[in-house]
Amino acid sequence: MAAALIELRLEATRSDDVRAVLEPVLHQGFATDVAFHRARGLPGGREQVLWLHHLVNGAVLDAITIPVHPGSKVGEVVARAASKLTA
Template sequence: MVANPARRAAVTDAALELLGREGARAVTHRAVDAEARVPTGTCANYFRSRSDLLAGIAQRIFVLLAPNPDRLDELAELPVDDAGPAYAGYALERLLAHPNLARALVELRLEAPRSPEVAQPLTEFLRAGFDMDVEFHAARGLPGGREHVLRLHHLVNGIVLDALTIPLAPDIDPVTQAKDTARALGR
């Protein structure tokens, strides 16, 4: 395998875009090469099988969805009562700013039960991210504990799914909805 981290990232990013735009069935080595505009066979140089490719994009997606530390610092300045809803809104904002990336995450979560190669890294990253969110929540002095953070995750995931597919109330801003609902959960 060729060791070129920038090329590997470009191929993985193209696979994520393709996955989010066209779904799991569209993700083939040849299609990823075309999406990345690289020579045929490049994707296979980095990912020997489709399972390896899906596992690679499961790892990469969290790098691309990581929060901006400066924005987190801004949110840290908010009063405690406003911070929880603001963090939930920011999580939703990040996901909806990149709809194909958010759809790719949904596709990966749907693929995980069928593919141990996808399930293993995705489970690790999702659970580690959740644990970090719980620690972050406690470190910031936000009300509620682990179960409250879990409810916030479920809230954000549900709103993302609704916003990316067929919104039940298309006239309601999803970020505002997340903040309002997170505020209600905190009471």
Template sequence: MARNPQRRALLADAGLRVLAAAGARGLTHRAVDAEAGVPTGTASNYFPTREALLGALGERVFERYAPDEAVLARLAARDPSIDLTTDYVRYIVERTTREPYVTRALIELRLEAARHPELGRGLAEVLRRGYADDVAFHAAAGLPGGAFEIALLHYAVDGLLLDLLTTSIDAGFDVDEVVSALVSRLVGGAAPRPGVARD
């Protein structure tokens, strides 16, 4: 199997663009090669099967979603509060809408995973790991709420992203106001996590 990580990332990014634009039916190794501008057969050297390609795209989405450590450090320097939680969620929405095709590709992957159990198992593992990481981060930061509230935020933000990046209900509300209301209503009544040391 080919092992050039830069080429692998280039191909995975091309695959995300193809998936977002053409859907799962349009995602072929040949289409990825064309989108990446590489010789035919390159993608299949890195991702020998369609399942391997789809799995790699799932992993790549979360690499692309990785937060900027400097932004996290600025946020972490603040005292835990509902306002801080709101700013974390705003940052998530900003990251996941900055390049809309990445989130559209994830939506397509989730739909495809519902049709193909093998892909579903792999993608579910990635999604669960992301959720567990979010819960752990939230607890370590001493933010209000716990695992249930983080799940509620995931459900709500996923719906918001679906509306922002696909055919919208076009309700006309400001995204920042929506995020603020979601956090306030879903987490606002929860107490800070006990046992978290403060500096």
């Protein structure tokens, strides 16, 4: 599913029709994640959730394509970074 979402996001840069459908879904998903973060009393706020999104999206891309550092364990790197971002 992650690969399909990446493909859709790439296609949305080329097609206004795809963008019109996908953009509200992505925006609502982000808003839902921010609300969840706040409701659980997790440290940080909207900006930290945005950082986490970028972190995870990069990790997913690395996991399903050619990794930038083949020896690293993406899950462990994400966990360490997320812990530091929300400390």
